[in-house]
Amino acid sequence: PYGFLPLIQADDDDSNIFAGIKGAAYGWNVDLSLGWGKNSIDYNTIQSVNRSYGIFSKTAFYDGGYSYDQSTIGLDVSRGFDVGLAEPLNVAGGLQYREENYEIHPGEPASYNDGGQGGGLGAQGFGGFQPSNAADADRHNWAAYVDLEGKFTQNFSYGLAGRYEDYSDFGDQATGKLSLRYDITPQVAIRGAISNGFKAPALQQQYFSYTATNLNTTTVGGVPVTSLIQSGKFRVNDPVAISLGARPLEPETSMNYSVGAVYRFGSFQMTVDAYQIDIEDRITLSENLGSGATAADAQVRTILAPYGVSAAQFFLNGVDTTTKGVDIVAHYRMPTESYGRFDFTVAANFNDTKVTRVPTTAATTAIGASSTFLFNRANRLSYEFGQPEQKIIASVDWFKDGLGLTARATNYDSVLLPNNVATLDQNTGTATLVDLAVRY
Structure with a gap:
């Protein structure tokens, strides 16, 4: 009651x-x-x-x-x-x-x-x-790296780094980075870098497994309908996941490019850097396959019926993204004789992420599933708009006779909270956080 x-x-x-x-x-x-x-x-x-x-x-x-x-x-x-x-x-x-x-x-x-x-x-x-x-x-890995930095001339500096890692469960991977900087004048410099990277599949992504009762929302006649279903999250080596096309997870790999400029004049310094990050084979959790009302879901339920499961999820590679952005930082130091030292800083980041490839499996392709079957609208939009596309920080730091004070304001752009039903999308709106710190 x-x-x-x-x-x-x-x-x-x-x-x-x-x-x-x-x-x-x-x-x-x-x-x-x-x-x-x-x-x-x-x-x-x-x-x-x-x-x-x-x-x-x-x-x-x-x-x-x-x-x-x-x-x-x-x-x-x-x-x-x-x-x-x-x-x-x-x-x-x-x-x-x-x-x-x-x-x-x-x-x-x-x-x-x-x-x-x-x-x-x-x-x-x-x-x-x-x-x-x-x-x-469990697993183990070992790594070795080398990092070289120096100057060809007083105006031309370089950096070269390499790293090699070997994992007991999926093999080895090599990464590297090259960076260059040239000071055109004492006030102006240009710089750039190129590197590659990788991220090994986490043990949690490879071995997590759980069966639970979930809320599931589908659209029937244009109306969102929520129901309870039994579904499972299965390891990639489980027969249930394999029946839907799961394969052993591979590392995520990336290429990173950046080019920028530095300007200095007295106590003022400003840097502007543009970058692009291309990530391939990002690991994601599949949709709850078999839980919807599509023909493909019905065929999945037929595939899963011998296992006593009505719907299943598993981790898989296959999401590619490209992120482009600009970082801008301006700093000015103002010392005074009577009032101490002031540091003024403004930093801004602008970025845009696009999903360029979504995952598929041979099993889901064979049943005629759509491109959003494994990776739906909400997932895609979370990658593209689930983080602020703009972030601006303004701060003032004051120091005198051992006493310091920092005031900082951070503004975040709106973030999308997507749903598979577009009318249920939500935007957080912009937000500004203010911090104040005192030290002695």
């Missing part, structure tokens, strides 16, 4: 420890570091029931949880070498070894079991992780 409102309690524990030592050996600056960190989350559902147990149901359930830990050891060295150019060549390099572990712990049986009395099974609101969801995955 007083309503029904299940609550989900999350117990989040975070631990870490780091240590390091710095020194010099054989003319090199040496930095040796060790680190370990772990985060774990356990879930409980309270003020709930498992309807399938009828009057014998509990009202509080342990749902299970997951944990992730990482250990690293790194060695970094640096020194300068006289190579007969305008300045010594600065050489830095290092080695790193890292181990990772990701676990999913199942909940108590009553949080997910079918009690046999009819009704929805599992704790209502948030059913527990099942034994089939359990995971204990």
Whole structure:
């Protein structure tokens, strides 16, 4: 008679420890570091029931949880070498070894079991992780890098860096960066850089698995209709995901380009940099396949029926994006004899992101699914308009006799909160945050 409102309690524990030592050996600056960190989350559902147990149901359930830990050891060295150019060549390099572990712990049986009395099974609101969801995955990787910086002439500087990494689960990858700067006059300089990068698939993306009751919104006759369905998030190596075309995840790769200019006049400095970032094979979570009212959804349900699943999601590569933008920073320092030192800074970022490719699989293509079947309108617009396209920061920093004060205002452009139904889209509107900090 007083309503029904299940609550989900999350117990989040975070631990870490780091240590390091710095020194010099054989003319090199040496930095040796060790680190370990772990985060774990356990879930409980309270003020709930498992309807399938009828009057014998509990009202509080342990749902299970997951944990992730990482250990690293790194060695970094640096020194300068006289190579007969305008300045010594600065050489830095290092080695790193890292181990990772990701676990999913199942909940108590009553949080997910079918009690046999009819009704929805599992704790209502948030059913527990099942034994089939359990995971204990680990991997290790090692990396080596070298970074060179120097000047050909007093006006012409350069930077060259390279990094090689080898992962135990998917192989190796090499990245690099080249940067150049030329001072045309003491007041004006131009600069540019080109680099590539990669991002390894996270253990969580490869091994997360969960079956739950979800709210699903479809459009019937132009009207949004919301219903409850049973769906699962499956690992890419699960037969359910494979039946829909899932493949082992690959790294995301990127190319980065930038060109800019620097202007200095007395205590005033201004920089303008234009950039472009092309990312390929971004990893995304598929739509809830089989949950809609399309012909393709009906065929997916037929494919999934032997597995006792009505809808499924899985992680996959396949989203390509291009981001273009401009960064502008202006700074002016004004020292005074009586009132201290003032620093005025204005920084602005303008960017635009476009999705240039969406994912497909052989299985979804075979059933005639549309281009939005795996990656729908809301997902695409989240990539393109889910972050501010404009950000402006204005700050004033004052310092005198050990006392400092910083005032900062940050303006964010509107962000789109998209829906698969266009009329349900929302815009946050612009927002300005003001910070004030005092130090002594």
